[in-house]
Amino acid sequence: MHIANCRVYYLLQVFLLVIKCINGQTINFSQNSNHVESLSTNTTTVTSYDTYDSTNDNNVERTNNTLINSKYNMTSDDSPAFLNILTNETLIKSEYVTLANTEAYTIPDLKTCDFDKSNGIIVQDRTSSMFIGFITYNCSSINSSELFVFVNEPNVENCIVTADISDNMNYTIVNITCDNIMNNAGRNWTFSIGKKISDVQIIFNEIFIVTLAPLSLNASTYINVTIIEDLEEALIFIPNCTDICDIEYLIFRCNDSDISNQTLSENCTHTCSNIESGSIYNFSLIRLPIRIADKTDDDDDNIFQEETLYEECQTNLDKATNFKFEDDCCDKNIARIYFNHPRGNFDQIYLNCSTQDQSCSNDTRILTNITENCLNCNFIMISPIRGVKYQCEAITIKENFINVTSDTFNFTTDLEPVVFEKEGVEWDSNTTTFVFNVTQKSDFDHLESICVAKNNLNLCRIWTKTHDQCVTTLENEGVHGCNYQCYFVTKKSNYDNKYSKNYTMAINPPVPILRVSEISSRSVIINITINQRTYIEYFEIIRNISHIDTLNTTATLNTTATLNTTTFSHKSEGLLPNRRYKFRVLIYSNYIRSSDLLYVNTSEDAPETPHENDIMNKIIPIENDTQSQSEQYVIEIDPSLFSHDNGIIHYYLIYVRQNVNKNTSKPTLIGTYYAALKNDSIDYLALNIPIPSPPPQDSFLKSDDKIPLILGNDTCRNYSNVTIPCNGKLKADTDYKIIVSACTKAGCSSVLSKTFRTKIQNQPQKPSKTIIWYIIIPILIVLIVAIFITWKRNDIKNTFTKKATRSPSSDSEKSSIELDRV
Known part of the structure; x- marks a missing residue:
């Protein structure tokens, strides 16, 4: 205008x-x-x-x-x-x-x-x-x-x-x-x-x-930078920019490589895009040269020179986000933590994880690991303790920058079951208290051991024991003779229980203790003592080598299951007297357990009764013996009639039986000799023949080892004691039998001889040819000697007279010696 x-x-x-x-x-x-x-x-x-x-x-x-x-x-x-x-x-x-x-x-x-x-x-x-x-x-x-x-x-x-x-x-x-x-x-x-x-x-x-001078950038304004991290933008504001010069002369550059020469907006703002975290930006406000209107082109100072205002701005480091915990597929000791890595630039990401509820792990380490900056690095490897809750944070690190810590995130690792050192091996124990040394694979509060009987018997039953906190040496109990399947439960509050593998364990039955309770000549009672509570299916009794008996004791054990010591009795019968036996007991349960050998000697018994033929042949009445008279009788006994197997025979008892109609081998009505004279039914003891051991050299046995007996050759007093033998005279022309009793320490066995008869009184005996010769020969010798002496009587007399004249004393002595000799 x-x-x-x-x-x-x-x-x-x-x-x-x-x-x-x-x-x-x-x-x-x-x-x-x-x-x-x-x-x-x-x-x-x-x-x-x-x-x-x-x-x-x-x-x-x-x-x-x-x-x-x-x-x-x-x-x-x-x-x-x-x-x-x-x-x-x-x-x-x-x-x-x-x-x-x-x-x-x-x-x-x-x-x-x-x-x-x-x-x-x-x-x-x-x-x-x-x-x-x-x-x-x-x-x-x-x-x-x-x-x-x-x-x-x-x-x-x-x-x-x-x-x-x-x-x-x-x-x-x-x-x-x-x-x-x-x-x-x-x-x-x-x-x-x-x-x-x-x-x-x-x-x-x-x-x-x-043209007025522009305001100095350094003196009149400054660069106000507001970083909007989410948008990756920087909002630039230049206070009083319109007071500096005309806005068309003010341009802003977001970094040293920016050559866009974008002018400020009318409201003195500018927006820098693609701002990266963890970077240093050198923002610059540039006032372009201004032509001085009142100067000519020929003037050297016809412009206001360009001026630049710098503002170095360091963007904050970005933090990692979206954390996710993931176990390794094969190795439970390794895990990965995935995350979105920070935007922009950084040197390292330092992961720090600390336990929140650790109870029993010996390892109290804090998990740490570092990953370098790379575009594809989206996880960090760690080795966490199992069964623990972790709280983690990731720290973004760059030199000369302030570290930035991510939001905390939590993850929890699962419990792992414990492992027993004898995995896969069936093992046994000789004691009912057995110890498991288990290896923990995770944290836990306490362990529980459970042993289930394989044979599912009430006596074996299930044994469950909760152990003290953090204990890994586990003790449990069972019953002898039982097989168990044992496993261990790892427990921790707010965690799912974890169960170990099954381990087979057998508690061997104890060695049975054998003792002799009672011994006889024909049987032995053996006590089988089990000094601990034991499951037993049955016993097997072995005598010497042979199986002799099976004793089923299941019912007995069940009724006495509360007893710590149980004794079973076994009577072994049908034994022989005076024998040495060895016994052994086998216990059948989960395993066969043998006792130690027990040696038993049976008692002595009365000798075995000989067979009838032996009696007839070995008790011999000698009827034609010269000493077999009307009042006495000769009998020979073979000592082999009775065996020493049942015991050493120490003596023989000879009873005389008058009543031959009684066939019992044992004396029935025993009396004295004098009582028997009056009563034919009475058997009386005639002889007691002791048998020394060993027999003396001047044995009473004959050369053929026979025992000669002369019945009735003794005169005894009128004893009233029936046990005192009396070998008094027999009755003439009477039938007799003798009872021969062979006696050991345990008793006597008796046999009855065949009948023999004494001779008639005063009846000359018909000598046998042997006896006649015994009589004739001595008589003939005597007669011959008498005749010879008579015939030579004068010669002998003259001879002795001559000698007496020569030497009376010596001749006299010599003739007396000769007479003695004759």
Whole structure:
């Protein structure tokens, strides 16, 4: 608008000069005053309205609004050449205080001054809000007090116009000082200089442009950076950017490689995209070079040099997110923690996991691991303790950056069952209290051992024991003779129980203890003692080598199951007396357990009863013996009649039986010899023949080892004791039998002989040929000797007489010896 007014104004000047030449009148023009002064020979009153901004004493903006009413003398036909050339009525409706001044000017003859167009305005000093300069006019003298500055902006600071005093009539230097020019830093400030009233001179109003210095970036502003991590953007704000210079000269670069030269927005902001975490950005605000309008192209300093403001910004490290725990498919000691790795740049991710509910693990380590920065690294390997809850956090690390810790996340590893050292092996124990040394594979609160009997018997039953906290040496109990399937339960609060494999365990039956309870000649009672509670299916009794008996004891055990010590009795019958036996007992349960050998000697017994043939052949009555008379009888007994197997025979008892009709081998009615003489039914003891052991050299046995007996060759007293033998005379011509009893320590066995009969009393006996010769031969010898002595009697007498004469004493002794010898 201002330029348009200037153009109209110049046209008016030309037009008024033409009128002046015609009418001889002088017209004075003032630029930028928005009024025209119409001059004539008459004095014109000009009313000027100066308006000042009263809102700010320091920033006073002056606006010259002049209402000019110009009157002009018209030609005789009253048609004005220029009527009301310009009537400006400026109505100001604002918060300004309007001052009205009325001044009277005497308009001299018009003389035009012009400035030095080759130099224009010379600015000596300038800042962002003021400048000092001068303009050279080709006039000899200008009254500086009549000059004032017209601006094209409503808000302008005060300007002072002064002129140098000079004797040179060809030019005048007008000094201009303007300060408090607001909001024009780095911009062109346009103004004009006009003359109020002059009698002589008139200066042509020209437009002057001065470029004010831009504000220093480093002194007037700063770069405000706001990182929006989620959007990966940086919001840039430059406070008071419009005060620095025109916005078109301000560009912003997000990093050193940014060559986009994007200008700031009108609100002094800029957005940098693709901002990476963990990076250092060198943001820069650049003020481009500004051409100084009041300088010529030939001037070296015709621009304000480019200025840059740097702001180094370090973006925070990003944190890892979306953690997920996953066990290794093959190795329970290894696990992976997957995550979304941090955006941007980082050196390492340090994982730190600590246990939250560890109870019994010896290993109390804190899980840590580090992974380097790589695009495909989305997990970290760890070796967690099983059965533990972990709380983890991942720390993003980069040198010279502040570490960033992720949100905490939790994961829980499952319990693992314990492992027994004898896995896959069936093992046995000799004691009912057995110990399992198990190896823990995870954390736990306590363990439970459960042993189930394989044969499902009530006696074996199920044994369950809960062990103390954190104990891995487990003790449990069972019953001898039972097989168990044992397993272990790993328990922890808020965790699922874990069950181990089954382990087969057998508790061997104890070695049975054998003792002899009772011994006889024909049987043995053996006590089988089990000193611990035992499941037994049956016993097997072995005598010597052969199986002799099976004793089923299941029922007995069940009824005595509460006893810690149980004794079973076994009677072994049908044994032989005076024998040595060895016994062994086998226990049949889950295993066969043998006792130690037990040696038993049966008691002695009465000798075995001989067979009938042996009795007939080995008890021999000798009827034709010379000593077999009417009152005595000779009998021979073979000692082999009775065996020593049942015991050593220590003596024989010979009973005489008169009643031969009784066939019992044992004495039935025993009495004394004298009682038997009166009663034929009484058997009496005749002989007691002791058998020394070993037999003496002068044994009573005959050369054929027979025992000769002569019954009735003794005279005994009238004893009343039936146990005292009495071998009294037999009755003549009477049938007898003898009872032969062979006696051991245990008893006697008796046999009955065949019948024999004593001879008739006084009846000559018919000697046998043997006896006759026994009698005849001695008699013949005696007769021969007697005859010989008689025949030689005289010769013998003479012989002894001669010898007596020679030596009576010696002959006498010798003949007596010979007689003795004869």
